[in-house]
Amino acid sequence: MHSQIAIEARGLSKNFGDLRAVSELDLDVPRGQIYGFLGPNGSGKSTTIRMLCGLLTPTSGTADVLGTKIPGNAKLLKPKIGYMTQKFSLFGDMSVQENLQFIAEIYSYPKKDRKPRIDELLGKYDLEPQRKQMAGTMSGGQKQRLALACAVLHHPELLLLDEPTSAVDPQSRRDFWANLFRLAQTGTTILVSTHYMDEAERCHRLAILDNGVKVADGTPRELQAATGMHILEVIADDPYAAQAAIAERAEIASVTQLGVRLRILIPERYANPIEIVNNALASKNVSGNTQMATPSLEDVFVAVTMKPEDRSK
Amino acid sequence: MKSLSRLGAIIKKEVLQLSRDRLTFGMVFGLPIIQILLFGYAINTDVRHLKTAIANQAGTHLSQQFESELRASQVVHIVETADTPEELEGLLRRGKISLGILIPSDFDRRVADDNRAAVQILVDGSDPTILGVANQLRNMPIRFDSAPVQAHKQELIEIRPYYNPERRTPVNIVPGLMGVILMMTMMLFTAVAIVRERERGNLELLINTPVSSAELMIGKVTPYIAIGLFQLAIILGVGQLLFDVPIRGSVVDLYIAGSAFIAANLALGLLISTATHTQFQAMQLTVFILMPSILLSGFMFPFDGMPEVAQYIGEVLPTTHFIRLSRGIMLREAPIGELGPDLFYLIGFTVVTMTVAAMRFSKRLD
Ligand SMILES: Nc1ncnc2c1ncn2[C@@H]1O[C@H](COP(=O)(O)OP(=O)(O)OP(=O)(O)O)[C@@H](O)[C@H]1O
Ligand SMILES: [Mg+2]
Numbered sequence: 001m002h003s004q005i006a007i008e009a010r011g012l013s014k015n016f017g018d019l020r021a022v023s024e025l026d027l028d029v030p031r032g033q034i035y036g037f038l039g040p041n042g043s044g045k046s047t048t049i050r051m052l053c054g055l056l057t058p059t060s061g062t063a064d065v066l067g068t069k070i071p072g073n074a075k076l077l078k079p080k081i082g083y084m085t086q087k088f089s090l091f092g093d094m095s096v097q098e099n100l101q102f103i104a105e106i107y108s109y110p111k112k113d114r115k116p117r118i119d120e121l122l123g124k125y126d127l128e129p130q131r132k133q134m135a136g137t138m139s140g141g142q143k144q145r146l147a148l149a150c151a152v153l154h155h156p157e158l159l160l161l162d163e164p165t166s167a168v169d170p171q172s173r174r175d176f177w178a179n180l181f182r183l184a185q186t187g188t189t190i191l192v193s194t195h196y197m198d199e200a201e202r203c204h205r206l207a208i209l210d211n212g213v214k215v216a217d218g219t220p221r222e223l224q225a226a227t228g229m230h231i232l233e234v235i236a237d238d239p240y241a242a243q244a245a246i247a248e249r250a251e252i253a254s255v256t257q258l259g260v261r262l263r264i265l266i267p268e269r270y271a272n273p274i275e276i277v278n279n280a281l282a283s284k285n286v287s288g289n290t291q292m293a294t295p296s297l298e299d300v301f302v303a304v305t306m307k308p309e310d311r312s313k
Numbered sequence: 314m315k316s317l318s319r320l321g322a323i324i325k326k327e328v329l330q331l332s333r334d335r336l337t338f339g340m341v342f343g344l345p346i347i348q349i350l351l352f353g354y355a356i357n358t359d360v361r362h363l364k365t366a367i368a369n370q371a372g373t374h375l376s377q378q379f380e381s382e383l384r385a386s387q388v389v390h391i392v393e394t395a396d397t398p399e400e401l402e403g404l405l406r407r408g409k410i411s412l413g414i415l416i417p418s419d420f421d422r423r424v425a426d427d428n429r430a431a432v433q434i435l436v437d438g439s440d441p442t443i444l445g446v447a448n449q450l451r452n453m454p455i456r457f458d459s460a461p462v463q464a465h466k467q468e469l470i471e472i473r474p475y476y477n478p479e480r481r482t483p484v485n486i487v488p489g490l491m492g493v494i495l496m497m498t499m500m501l502f503t504a505v506a507i508v509r510e511r512e513r514g515n516l517e518l519l520i521n522t523p524v525s526s527a528e529l530m531i532g533k534v535t536p537y538i539a540i541g542l543f544q545l546a547i548i549l550g551v552g553q554l555l556f557d558v559p560i561r562g563s564v565v566d567l568y569i570a571g572s573a574f575i576a577a578n579l580a581l582g583l584l585i586s587t588a589t590h591t592q593f594q595a596m597q598l599t600v601f602i603l604m605p606s607i608l609l610s611g612f613m614f615p616f617d618g619m620p621e622v623a624q625y626i627g628e629v630l631p632t633t634h635f636i637r638l639s640r641g642i643m644l645r646e647a648p649i650g651e652l653g654p655d656l657f658y659l660i661g662f663t664v665v666t667m668t669v670a671a672m673r674f675s676k677r678l679d
Contacts, residue, residue, distance in 0.1 A: 053521055055517065055520065055521065056679050057679055075523070075525075078521060078522060078523045079523050081521070083518070083521040085514060085517045085518060087514045087517075088514065089513075089514040089515050089516075089517050089518035090515070090518065091326070091330065091515060092513070093330050093333045093334065094326070094329060094330065094333075098329060102322055102325070102326050103522070105318060105319070105321065105322030105325070106319055106322045106323075106519075106522045106523070106524050107522060107523060108315040108318050108319065108523070150518075
C-alpha cells in the first residue's frame with residue numbers, strides 16, 4: 001500500500017534574494033534506507049531538509065514526501081516526520097525527562113504509553129543518568145542523543161537529521177550510527193546530512209551537494225566506481241617538495257597531502273597516470289614511490305566538488 | 314481532544330520555564346509592587362508637609378480653630394504668616410510656598426452662608442500634584458465644635474488654581490497606574506515570548522511538531538492571564554493598604570475589565586513578538602507602544618484636554634479604555650454594564666490582534 005519511495009523531489013530550488021541556495025534538485029529516497037547528504041558548508045543541505053519538511057517554501061520545483069505534496073499542506077506531514085535540527089533546539093531550561101514529556105504531549109502520544117516510552121528511550125539512548133539534568137547543561141554528545149530521542153519518540157516514518165553528529169566524538173558517533181541502523185531496520189527512512197566521509201560511507205545511498213547543486217548521487221560503491229579519475233598515491237621523503245612538483249603539471253586535477261603520502265587525482269582520459277606523476281617528480285629531482293589506489297569517498301567528494309576547469313584538465 | 318492536549322502541553326511548558334526563570338518570576342511579583350510603591354509614595358510625600366503661608370484676616374476664635382485643624386492635618390506645613398492676599402501671591406511667586414491660605418475677615422459669616430466659600434487657597438498650579446493636594450484639602454473633614462451650620466456646608470474652601478487651571482487628585486492616578494503597570498508587565502512578558510524561542514532555536518523544533526499556530530499562541534499567553542490577575546490583586550491590595558485607594562464599585566466588575574485588558578496586552582505583545590526577529594527589537598517596539606500608552610491614555614493628562622489627533626491615537630490604545638473602566642468602577646462606582654463600549658473595545662481588540670498574530674506567525678521560516 002505504501003509507495004516504495006519516501007521522498008521524490010523534482011527541480012527543487014530555493015533562492016534567498018540573489019543567492020541560489022538550492023538549485024534544481026532531483027531526489028529519490030527509497031523507504032527504509034539511510035540516505036546521506038554530503039556537502040561542504042553552505043552547500044544547501046539544511047535548506048533542502050527544511051524544504052522537505054515544509055519549513056521553507058521552495059522557490060520552484062515540487063516534492064512528494066510520504067505522499068504529501070510540497071509545497072502544500074505540510075500539516076499532514078508533521079506527525080509522520082521527526083526532525084533533528086542542526087542547532088540544538090530543545091529547551092535548555094527543562095530537564096531531559098521534561099523535554100521528552102513535552103514532546104510526547106505535543107505529539108499526543110497515548111497517555112498510558114508515555115512513561116514506558118520515555119523510560120525506553122532514556123535507556124536506549126543512554127540518558128538514564130541525565131534524566132533530571134537540565135538539557136542546556138549537557139555535553140554536546142548528550143544533547144545530540146536527547147535530540148535524536150525526541151525526534152524518534154513518536155515513531156516517525158521519516159527522520160530528517162541535520163548534521164546530527166557534529167560535535168560528537170568518534171566512539172559516540174559509532175553508537176549514534178548503530179541507533180540509526182536499528183531504526184532503519186524497523187522501516188524508518190532516514191535522511192541525514194553530514195560532513196564526515198566515514199558517515200557518508202555508512203549510508204545506503206547518498207547525494208553530494210555543492211553550491212546548491214547535486215553533483216553526484218548513488219550508493220557509495222557506485223560513486224567510487226564513477227569518479228572519472230585515476231587515483232594515485234605517492235610516498236615521498238619530502239612530501240612538500242613532491243606536492244609542489246606534481247601540482248605544477250597541467251594534467252593533475254588535485255593533490256592532497258595526507259601525512260607522508262600524497263593523494264593525487266588525474267582525469268581518466270590520460271592513459272598513463274603513473275608516468276605523469278613520475279615525470280613530474282623526476283623533473284624536480286624529488287624521489288618518491290608512486291602507486292595506483294582504489295578510490296575512497298573522499299576522492300569522490302574531491303572529484304565532484306572541484307572547480308570545473310580542474311575537472312576537465 | 315488532541316488540540317486540548319497540545320494546548321495543555323504548551324501551557325505546562327511555559328509555566329515550567331517561567332518558574333525556572335528567576336528574574337522573570339521575580340518581575341511578576343516585584344514589578345507591580347515596586348512600581349506602585351514608587352508612584353504611590355511619590356504622590357504620597359507630596360501630600361504631606363506642603364510649604365504653606367497663611368493669612369488670617371479674621372482672627373476670630375472660629376478661624377483660629379480652623380487654622381489649628383489645618384496644622385494637625387499634616388498636609389500643610391505653615392512656614393510663614395502673611396497679612397494680605399498680595400503678600401501670599403508674592404510668596405507663591407517667589408517659590409517660598411506652594412500653598413497660600415487666605416482666611417477673609419468675614420470668615421465667620423461666610424461659614425454660615427451656604428452659597429459662599431469661606432476660605433481661599435492660592436495654589437502653585439504649575440505642579441499638578443500640588444493642585445491635586447489642594448483639591449484633596451477641600452475634602453478634608455474640618456470640625457468646628459462651635460459652628461452649628463457647618464454640616465450643610467458643601468464648599469467650605471474655594472480652590473483657586475493660579476498657574477494651571479486643570480484639576481486632578483492622586484486618587485485619580487492610582488486606577489490609571491493600575492492600567493500602566495499591567496500594560497508594561499504583560500506586554501514585556503509576551504513581546505519576547507516568540508522571539509526568544511526563535512533566537513534559541515526552539516521555534517524550528519516547535520513548528521515541526523503538529524502544534525498549530527493558534528495553539529501555540531493561546532498556550533503561551535494563558536499562564537500570563539493568571540499572572541496578570543494576580544498582579545491586579547497585588548496592585549489593588551497595596552493601593553488600598555498603603556494609599557487608601559477606594560474601590561467604590563464592584564471588585565468582580567474590576568476583574569472582568571482587568572481580564573479583558575490583560576488579554577488585550579498579551580495579544581499585543583504576541584503580535585510584537587511575531588513581527589520582530591530579536592529580543593532587542595521586541596523591547597524597542599514595546600517601548601514604542603508604552604510611551605503613548607502612558608502619555609495619551611488619560612493617565613498623565615486629562616483625555617478631553619488633549620489635541621484631537623492625540624485623542625484619536627489614544628482611542629486606539631487599550632490602556633485608554635481600561636483607565637476609563639477602572640476609574641469608572643473604582644471612583645465613580647459605575648456598574649460595568651454602563652461602561653460597555655470600553656469593555657467591548659478591549660475584547661474586540663484582543664480578538665483581532667490575536668488573530669493577526671496567529672496569522673502572521675506562519676509555521677514556516679520564510
Ligand atoms: N534564511 C536565509 N536567508 C538568506 N540566506 C540563507 C538563509 N538560509 C541559508 N542561506 C544561505 O543559503 C546557503 C545554503 O545554506 P545551508 O544552511 O542550506 O547550508 P548547509 O549545507 O546546511 O551548510 P552547513 O554545513 O554549514 O550547515 C548558504 O549560502 C546560506 O548562507
Ligand atoms: Mg546546515
